[in-house]
Amino acid sequence: MTIESGLGTVANYVDERTGAAAWMKKNLQKVFPDHWSFLLGEVALYSFVILLLSGTFLTFWFDPSQREVIYDGGYAPLSGLKMSAAYASTLHISFEVRGGLLMRQVHHWAALIFMSAIVAHLLRVFFTGAFRKPREGNWIIGVGLLTLGIVEGFLGYSLPDDLLSGTGIRIAEAIIQALPVVGSYLSYFAFGGAFPGESFIPRIYTVHVLLLPGAFLALITVHLMLVWYQKHTQYPGPGRTEKNVVGYPLMPTYMAKAGGFFFIVFGVIAFLSAVASINPIWLYGPYTPGQISAGSQPDWYMGWLDGLVRMAPPLETHALGHTISWNILIPGLIIPGILFTGMALYPFIESWITGDKREHHLLDRPRNAPNRTALGAMSLTFMLVALINGGNDIIATHFSLSINQIMWFTRFGVLILPPIAFVVTKRLCLSLQRADRDLVLHGRETGRLLRLPHGEFVEVHEPISPEKAYLLTAHEQAPALELPAVDGHGVKRAGALRNKLRSRMSVANAEAIPKVSATELKEIEHH
């Protein structure tokens, strides 16, 4: 039997029962546009698969229990020490299970790359405006995945119950405890009594290996189905419009590339895990609340949060026999809450400002949306300053700086630098637009100098290709919304303040260097 007829038999069997052939025929030829930045989301997806595989391996030996044991395993420096079964089994995986340490490192590296890829993918989607209608829902799912990823990662590195991770849990407990009215009750419920107790490792284990991965699977499925159904966005360029998709068919090219890319991501993570040690828990020792190691650091995606907590001013309210810790609540809950809510709602905010309710499938070049790009740069700057402060102790020791000065720098920097980043980025975008305009009008500098008969030197410019000229002028330049304070009958419209705000923002948003029109180009060609 040849392969073809074998496939035919199977296909016939399945199709007679499901009628899948019609659907498959169409979808195997589905077109995917190609661009390196579209791989970022793929990296996240593949890291997730790698996390499921390596995580499953780890569960076969990991003992999620805080039962006290005396260590008698192969790692001599900890011999005879009291520790939790969770920590002892993590040591067992690291030293006695063949490939165990490799899988632990694969799991941790994959988690770091998963989070990095999510953030990079989010930035790509933000800066190119891929979140616009009809993809607002998928943007919100993405923000949800990012949030879940932060929680999942934190719970994951807390499981080994070493001195470093226990300290992280201690801080999480303090945040719960700081909640007004219900804090101490919630803490006792979460930990089954006083911190640390013997309940939280088994509990967060269930959340880490069952609840959250389940939520991830569900959300990722919807995320991908929407991409599939709505078709991928594409970068502007000749032949690309809002009405088409230009790219390669799923079968075979895209399948081979995407499938191959999974193996490449896995290979790179395996390589990192082979040569770069990560989270060597045997160096930290078992957790006890009375001890700590200097330079305690969370994983990078929690670093900004820790940085915010570190820079918070010492504010507490003591009144009527109660205490409210603003120094914990503001940096630990309120600011992250505002940031993530704002991020989730951004597509709606932008469409409110522009009044644009149309579908968008062509991506923006970041320079052509100066306000959005500047806002992104502003948020990134805020996060980076917070992240720097999250590592202030490490920075201080590595660069011989004063920790107090770094803290003061970031305390002011977190307020001053983001607006500066906004202004600078916006100006840069407008300058780049100006450069585009010059390029279209006057062509490319060739570097060839000519001496004119009267002695003047000029540089020869060469016209750019029609494709390039089209790319640089394909974007839309929408005017600002016109929202007069009075309507046609001279009556003041309701919500005057809101309208004023909206029209102000719309004017700022519409600021642009006029793109070259065909008329202008013809005129200059005649000269």
Add this chain to the structure above:
Amino acid sequence: MSNEIEAIKDPGLPAHIHRKADHDPAAANRAERQVAILFGISALGTLLLIVSYIFVPQDLFFFIPVMGNQNAHQLGLGLGMAISLFFIGMGAIHWAKTLMPDTEVVAQRHEFRSPDADRKEFVDAVKSGATASGLGRRSLIKKSLGAALGLSALSPLLLLRDLGPSPKQDFQKTSWKSGTYLVTDPGNRRIKAADLEVGAVAQVLPEIADPEHRKLSDIGKDAVLLIRLRPQEFNLTPTKMAMTHDGIIAFSKICSHMGCAVALYEQQTKHLLCPCHQSTFDVTRGAKVIFGPAARPLPQLNISVDGEGYLVAREPFSEPVGPSFWERNSQ
């Protein structure tokens, strides 16, 4: 939006440039061989993995310049796995790029919005369904259903109640009582005041009957730091000064910010630093916060000595230790 001034025309998709392998069979065969070689390298990687797993002992170390001492077993497994996976990917992508069709295809998009007729039918179906169920007319059903659903949501909340006990006064109390001896941690030995030299630091715990089974949750509240200075170095109120003994001062080791162990003591400046968020406490001024996010000093334990010179707590902590909580009365 009709501000579209006459735009530069779309020149259309650029002409497709054929690859060498598209028209030269020799180049195509060469590409095929390259793909096969990449897959072959992957197989070698798997071989390295197998050999490392079976034959390389787990405790074999060897030196590599730059990387230092490496575990041969771990490195062999990891590199084998990396090579075997990476080159499958390289082979597949090289195959796609050299031999599979690379002509760009154009597909059309369609508006997502359903035709008006469909939308109307949908709305009608929902309306007629709602009318048929009588949800609009029979308000008793609507109200009672709402109430029943709302009440049933209480059961999961109720079922989770036994996750933990009620905290009662736990946050307010520690194991320290009047007359509790201070013991070393580790070691569980009583300490004589004379054993502690000026400038020394020691972590202590309250003496309990069964130190072998001391709970971590007790350590999380009871841990205390002893520091000995010259008595004249202190700058304390008379009450706080009376709580020290001959230059020995005792603070809760649990940070008043988020509960980390305040473990870094700088002898020169007499500052205590919490490694978690860098709250800095001045020992000479009763652990007053001089930097960082902590809002309260570390609680001070009132200590003295018994007849034989062993350190002993004179009274329990006068305030709750550790991070703040709602019920904490800070007046």
